[in-house]
Amino acid sequence: MPPAPVARLASPAARPAPRLLRRLAVAAAVWLAATALFGQTVDRKVIILDPGHGGDDNGARSAAGTFEKDVNLMLAKALRKELSQDSQLQVLLTREGDQRLALEERAIHVNRLRADLFFSIHCAHSPQESAAGFLVYYFQPDADQTDTYHYLKAPLGGRELRVLPWNLAQFQWVPASKEMAGILQRRLNEFYSRSSGAPMGGPLKLLATVNCPAVLLEAGHLSNPADEQRLDDAGHQDALARVLRQAVAEFLKASEPIRETP
Amino acid sequence: MNRKVLLIALAVTLVLSLAGVWILYRQERAKQAADRQEAQEAAAEAMAPAATPDDVTQGELRVKLYFRAPAQSAGTLALLTPEVRMIPQSIRKEYLIRRILEALLAGPAKGGGRTIPKGTLVRQVFITNNLAVIDFSREISVRHPGGVLGEMATVYSIVNSVVDNVPGVDGVRILVDGSERSTLAGHLALDRSFGAAPQFIAGATGRDALIQEENLE
Numbered sequence: 001m002p003p004a005p006v007a008r009l010a011s012p013a014a015r016p017a018p019r020l021l022r023r024l025a026v027a028a029a030v031w032l033a034a035t036a037l038f039g040q041t042v043d044r045k046v047i048i049l050d051p052g053h054g055g056d057d058n059g060a061r062s063a064a065g066t067f068e069k070d071v072n073l074m075l076a077k078a079l080r081k082e083l084s085q086d087s088q089l090q091v092l093l094t095r096e097g098d099q100r101l102a103l104e105e106r107a108i109h110v111n112r113l114r115a116d117l118f119f120s121i122h123c124a125h126s127p128q129e130s131a132a133g134f135l136v137y138y139f140q141p142d143a144d145q146t147d148t149y150h151y152l153k154a155p156l157g158g159r160e161l162r163v164l165p166w167n168l169a170q171f172q173w174v175p176a177s178k179e180m181a182g183i184l185q186r187r188l189n190e191f192y193s194r195s196s197g198a199p200m201g202g203p204l205k206l207l208a209t210v211n212c213p214a215v216l217l218e219a220g221h222l223s224n225p226a227d228e229q230r231l232d233d234a235g236h237q238d239a240l241a242r243v244l245r246q247a248v249a250e251f252l253k254a255s256e257p258i259r260e261t262p
Numbered sequence: 263m264n265r266k267v268l269l270i271a272l273a274v275t276l277v278l279s280l281a282g283v284w285i286l287y288r289q290e291r292a293k294q295a296a297d298r299q300e301a302q303e304a305a306a307e308a309m310a311p312a313a314t315p316d317d318v319t320q321g322e323l324r325v326k327l328y329f330r331a332p333a334q335s336a337g338t339l340a341l342l343t344p345e346v347r348m349i350p351q352s353i354r355k356e357y358l359i360r361r362i363l364e365a366l367l368a369g370p371a372k373g374g375g376r377t378i379p380k381g382t383l384v385r386q387v388f389i390t391n392n393l394a395v396i397d398f399s400r401e402i403s404v405r406h407p408g409g410v411l412g413e414m415a416t417v418y419s420i421v422n423s424v425v426d427n428v429p430g431v432d433g434v435r436i437l438v439d440g441s442e443r444s445t446l447a448g449h450l451a452l453d454r455s456f457g458a459a460p461q462f463i464a465g466a467t468g469r470d471a472l473i474q475e476e477n478l479e
Contacts, residue, residue, distance in 0.1 A: 057448070060408065122410075124410075125409050126412075137410055203450060203454065204449055205444060218409075
């Protein structure tokens with residue numbers, strides 16, 4: 001009887017420990033790396049920047065022919081560049097190019113990604129050329145129509161089921177959004193050397209459907225030549241982006257306790 | 263030589279043909295515009311309150327209308343400025359609302375700015391459960407210059423003017439061309455009813471917000 005086959009068959013069983021150890025070590029390394037990577041991802045705050053308008057929706061247009069949609073995109077990209085320096089932030093845009101997006105599509109994007117902050121960027125326009133400066137908005141339910149904003153209620157096995165309609169998702173975030181709008185207004189007041197100012201609350205359709213703290217900034221008036229020049233200037237865009245980054249950082253630092261429990 | 267002449271003749275023929283098509287196109291567009299204008303005027307005439315037998319008036323009523331605040335209000339949240347008018351007092355609330363809206367559509371007489379775009383018509387007004395439902399023609403949206411502030415001024419000038427002057431009406435729902443619209447002109451939600459918002463009226467609050475005013479045409 002030839003011994004060789006027995007020796008070959010016995011060979012793997014003769015050295016099980018080193019191979020198993022190697023496999024275990026590799027698996028452990030992969031698991032540790034994945035855990036570290038995943039852990040870092042879940043800890044990062046997701047910020048969605050939304051350049052307003054796009055595609056055949058040009059938004060406002062300046063006398064010189066500048067479209068609001070283009071300025072909005074430039075500002076959003078400048079802000080993303082600034083915010084991306086913070087490794088704890090994951091910054092995404094609702095549109096990267098010149099495409100039309102419905103308000104609902106923007107909100108779906110934000111809600112699917114479970115964003116920590118939604119920041120819509122626009123420019124103002126006025127028939128009065130002298131009108132100038134930035135405006136900050138947040139979603140504010142109508143005080144006299146609060147019943148519109150109540151949760152839908154239904155009995156469910158002896159307790160009450162409360163459902164918030166999707167298009168009123170912002171309702172639970174109003175205090176946080178107002179806080180963010182206030183921080184933004186204060187930072188921009190300082191940046192532009194304004195002595196006072198306050199954000200405006202209103203039933204803005206886009207913000208109403210967003211399920212996280214949300215603000216809308218009109219960064220300046222495209223109808224005002226001085227504002228237009230500033231908005232188009234790369235240096236000013238970067239400076240503005242730095243101020244906005246400070247506002248975002250200040251808000252995120254203090255935002256956790258603000259959310260109302262539904 | 264003959265080829266050159268032929269080419270020139272072809273080019274002239276092409277240019278003349280294009281010019282002819284262009285002239286016909288312009289004439290057709292002008293005819294369509296005239297027909298549309300005629301239809302709008304006919305519709306406005308048909309919906310005029312005076313033509314309706316149940317619109318009974320009784321003397322005059324002093325109403326407070328809200329228009330876009332003038333430029334000197336820049337720097338505050340005051341979007342709207344009040345203007346007192348005397349209008350025929352309709353017995354039925356629906357007609358009273360219509361008269362208030364027609365006064366708003368006519369624009370301010372004492373400064374300030376228009377809040378409803380020119381050419382807008384009031385198609386229908388009805389009241390249900392203290393809520394006035396007002397159906398405007400599409401011009402209120404398509405001719406609106408846009409912008410968040412401008413849209414807020416339009417909606418709240420209508421809402422405040424109606425709720426302040428019509429007893430028993432607490433809110434307003436705005437329809438456009440008979441349907442609910444998502445937004446007025448891209449920003450402000452119209453899929454809900456609105457109550458009066460005194461915080462946007464000049465003099466109603468002491469808040470200084472450094473908000474620069476936009477005025478509608």
